[in-house]
Amino acid sequence: MDTKDVLVVGAGPVGLTAACQLARLGVTVRVVDKLDRPTTESRAVTVHARSMEMLAPLGALPRMMARGRRVDGLAMVDGPTGRTRARIDFAEVPSRYPFLLDIAQPDSEAVLGERAAELGIVVERGVELTALTQDDDGVEVTLRSGDRDERTERVGWVVGADGGHSPTRHLVGARLEGDFHGQTFAMADVEVDTDLSRDTIRMFTHADGMGIFFPLLDTRARIMFFVDPPGPDAGDPTLEQIRTLADARMGGRLRVHDPRWLTYFEIHHAQVPRYRHGRVLLAGDAAHIHSPAGAQGMNTGIQDAANLGWKLALVARGRADAALLDSYHDERHPVGADVVRTTTALTSVGTASGAAASVRDAALFLVGHAHRLGDALAAKTAEVTIAYRHSALSVQHGGHPRGPVRAGDHAPDPDGLRRADGSAVTVEQLLATPGLLLLARTDEADTVDALRRELGDLGRVVQVVPAAGPAAGDDVVVDPDGVVAARYGLSPEGLALVRPDGYLGLVADTADADLVRRYLTDTLGVAEPATR
Ligand SMILES: Cc1cc2nc3c(=O)[nH]c(=O)nc-3n(C[C@H](O)[C@H](O)[C@H](O)COP(=O)(O)OP(=O)(O)OC[C@H]3O[C@@H](n4cnc5c(N)ncnc54)[C@H](O)[C@@H]3O)c2cc1C
Structure with a gap:
């Protein structure tokens, strides 16, 4: 294996997303997983709006939607009476995807696996990473396949996406830091007969602990309950125990049968100090x-992979300095820390009893009746509030400080854009072309040429114009109503460089090619002159 190549350890949702992102950006990537076949455990069952925005350009989202259920809101229900205390609707989430997608993790993984195969990746199953050492030029990895001998190989880079017990983490001497005395859930992947609508995730509050109902496709559902730790020899919960919990805590509205997976799951809250x-x-x-409160785990991981993928692709292909990878830690570690904090707080809310439960219930009443608060909570849960304004990769030139967006925000994707042939087009569709996307609002052909020279093969320049001229081609987008000007704050001229993960790297109120060159060389560390 060439030392420019990347080894991804783990073919879970995160490893597969990273591998797809790397492969479509021209990197030779190899994926190993110690399991002989993919997991059948449903585990993470909710995909949020920000993840969907990233999975769409990757070409995975429509297939995931076909295997999942669209869910419009979250409701807090009083378990004993069945009365809804509060509801959070996702309709106002500022995204192309103002809803939740409930899909069992094996289905998400199957779609990502299909996509990886289309990109030429063969997941090597039954192959386990057992040792790793690195020097300035590469990483020596030892891989064990079943009973066969271990073999040592050299790779350029390693992505450790090998889950909560990560051997990669252990092998680089990193440790999770946090709280390892978590609460326990009883989880069930079952068929459910119920008169409850299946467009809502319901969290049933109960003095003995919360119960949560996630509707999946058809009559399938994930239900889970906070429970006392079952003891070391308890084994998995039985269907009868799950039925008893559902009857007691969910107002008798759910009849569960035909289990696929029953388990206990003890939660911990922890993070590594360094991602790189x-x-x-x-x-x-x-x-x-x-x-799992808030269903952030897999989503945060998928977004880690999207953030890392394009940076590692530039570095592994020798196009950018390895220092670019530090921004992966700088941008994603605070996001992970926030998720750990928030889910810890949510879990405490869910398991509250006595006076604390009364405070929670009063707060729920407020959330249910203050729509702005509900919308803010929905946006936070959907992860669309994540931005990297303080990142060293976010460069803003001009523009009003309180303009609609700043560098580091996620790129707006307004309706109203057209291709030169008149058909509708979105920023998300433009991002399906691998690489950086430079939206240039200018009428000057020379300016566009200069921008193309600077960006070279690192991405695509799309000229945004108010009306299509006769010679307009694929790289022209018509914006008759000025939605790009309005949503990006680019008026009368300007540019927005959208990273492959959908975030704005450079925003400028002038379409100056020099700014692009400086951004590439000074900010991203792209080697000059590259292939222009
Ligand atoms: C029991 C359980 C229930 C969960 N429930 C929920 C939930 O309800 N909601 C939610 O949001 N999240 C839940 N999660 C968490 C969710 O599953 C994870 O956040 C998500 O799977 C993270 O994906 P990942 O790709 O990082 O890791 P994983 O999905 O764990 O994938 C890691 C992969 O690495 C492979 N691997 C491990 N070691 C090696 C090695 N040495 N060499 C090669 N391959 C290796 C493993 O076989 C595995 O396929 C649950 C997790 C568990 C374990």
Whole structure:
């Protein structure tokens, strides 16, 4: 294996997302997983708006939607009476995807696996990473396949996406830091007969502990309950125990049968201090573990992978300095820390009893009746509030400080854009072309040429114009109503450089090619003159 190549350890949702992102950006990537076949455990069952925005350009989202259920809101229900105390609707989440997608993790993984195969990746199953050492030029990895001998190989970079017990994390000497005395859930992947609508995730409050109902496809559902730790020899919960919990805590509205997976799950809240260890990058559960409350785990990991993928692609292909990878830690570690904090707080709220439960119930009443608060909570849960304004990669030139967006925000994706042939187009569709996307609002052909020379093969310049001229081609987008000007604050001229993960790297109120050159060389560390 060439030392420019990347080894992804773990073919879970995070490893597969990273591998797809790397492969479509031209990196030779290899994926190993110690399991002989993919997991059948449903585990993470909710995909949030920000993850969907990233999975769409990757070409995975429509297939995931076909295998999942669209859910419009979250409701807090009083378990004993069945009365809804508060409801959070996702309709106002500022995204193309103002809803939640409930899909069992094996289905998400199957779609990502299909996508990886289309990109030429063969997941090597039954192959386990057992040792790793690195030097300035590469990483020596030892891989064990079943009973066969271990073999040592050299790779350029390693993405440790090998889950909560991550051997990669252990091998680079990193440790999770946090709280390892978590609460316990009883979880069930079952068929459910109920008169409750299946467009809502319901959290049933109860003095003995919360119960949560996630509707999946057809009559399938994930239900889970906070319970006392079952004891070391308890084994998995039985269907009868799950039925008893559902009857007691969910007002008798759910009849459960035909279990696929029943388990106890003890939650911990912890994170590694550093995501980058030289040529080894940790992502997903390998870097942070927390409660499933808020369903943030897999989503945070998928977004780690999207953030890391394009940076590692530039570095692995020798196009950018390895220092670019430090921004992966700088941008994603605070996000992970916030998720650990928030899910810890949510879990405490969910398990509150006595006076604390009364405070929670009063707060729920407030959330249910203050729509702005509900919308803010929905946006936070959907992860669309994540931005990197303080990142060294976010460069803003001009523009009003309180303009609609700043560098570091997620790129707006307004309706109203057209291709030169008149058909509708979105920023998300433009991002399906691998690489950086430079939206240039200018009428000057020379300016566009200069921008193209600077960006070279690192991405695509799309000229945004108010009306299509006769010679307009694929790289022209028509914006008759000025939605780009309004949503990006680019008026009358300007540019926005959108990173492959959908965030704005450079925003400028002038379409100056020099700014692009400086951004690439000074900010991203792209080697000059590259292939222009
Ligand atoms: C029992 C359980 C229930 C959960 N429930 C929820 C939930 O309800 N909601 C939620 O949001 N999240 C839940 N999670 C968490 C969620 O599953 C994770 O956040 C998500 O899977 C993270 O994806 P990942 O790719 O980082 O890791 P994983 O999905 O764990 O994938 C890691 C992969 O690495 C492989 N691997 C490990 N070691 C090696 C090695 N040495 N060599 C090669 N391969 C290796 C593993 O076989 C595995 O396939 C649950 C997790 C568990 C374990």
